[in-house]
């Protein structure tokens with residue numbers, strides 16, 4: 001073997017040995033925060049990857065927008081479940097976060113995030129007690145109620161714990177899943193909360209989930225206005241009745257440039273990552289694509305079987321929350337099928353940019369909340385290089401201990 005060839009083989013062997021060592025070492029790299037030389041290629045799959053440049057652009061755009069229109073920002077945690085992300089939002093001026101579950105509330109509050117607003121009422125003793133315990137430790141914590149019974153039970157639990165719980169009344173805004181009907185019924189709950197010794201009435205919430213994904217900005221605006229009109233009317237009724245409505249909260253990624261002027265604070269979450277549904281809702285400019293925010297989150301997968309023309313099997317299926325409505329980064333021609341718990345299929349016109357065994361394929365997820373919930377961490381990528389890993393926490397059924 002001539003020396004040039006020996007050098008070449010040696011270099012290759014060293015490179016693959018290094019790659020193997022890097023993959024095996026990901027866990028210790030996390031502990032040491034030593035990401036030197038680690039690229040997307042080295043990551044275990046399936047895994048979630050955040051493109052940090054796009055992500056920060058999204059975060060900055062939202063923060064700047066809220067500042068410029070005078071809207072407070074309390075971004076929704078259900079999308080990401082990450083303390084690292086909440087801290088970044090706070091550093092850009094967010095007044096707190098919104099959360100869907102007691103576990104998320106505990107996670108955020110116990111991690112030092114101030115201004116946590118629980119957007120699902122804590123019904124039942126177990127939830128009520130957890131919420132009262134958070135309020136006891138964290139005077140900036142707020143919960144919603146939409147029911148006189150809930151207000152009474154929360155008041156009792158708060159009284160027993162000798163704490164006053166900040167309370168916002170949730171008003172139906174088009175979704176039948178939650179919220180008291182606006183008008184007289186909502187006013188009654190607000191008045192009840194306001195007179196209770198152990199509750200501190202702070203205002204109203206109206207989340208129009210139906211507006212968030214309405215296609216076309218004008219149609220979205222019309223839907224959002226229709227859905228939150230009842231809350232705005234109730235706010236006026238509250239004021240006339242002498243109640244101090246300091247907070248009017250709601251809104252989403254789809255309505256962030258519709259809500260200012262109506263709401264005092266915004267709960268948008270998906271804007272930081274975007275998903276395959278949101279990207280199609282259309283911009284204020286009239287563009288069919290929602291151009292305001294970029295798709296910064298992908299699921300990295302590997303082609304593990306290449307037996308048939310025009311199809312490849314990847315290592316991501318139901319457990320990785322693969323959906324036929326996911327899309328492939330850089331390959332809009334590729335269709336996705338689910339093939340069970342650990343398998344997914346890519347389908348394309350055979351012969352046209354065929355995939356090879358071992359190829360890495362990045363997917364844009366469809367439903368962020370359920371996708372991110374399935375993974376332990378986000379790998380943070382700058383270009384191709386991995387620069388950090390942020391844990392996903394606050395899972396359902398796992399109370400975060402202090």
Ligand SMILES: Cc1ncc(COP(=O)(O)O)c(C=O)c1O
Nearest residue numbers: 076119207252253267268269270
């Ligand atoms: C109550 C509430 N507020 C805000 C949001 C955030 O909406 P988006 O992720 O569409 O910005 C959600 C999402 O489902 C929600 O349930």
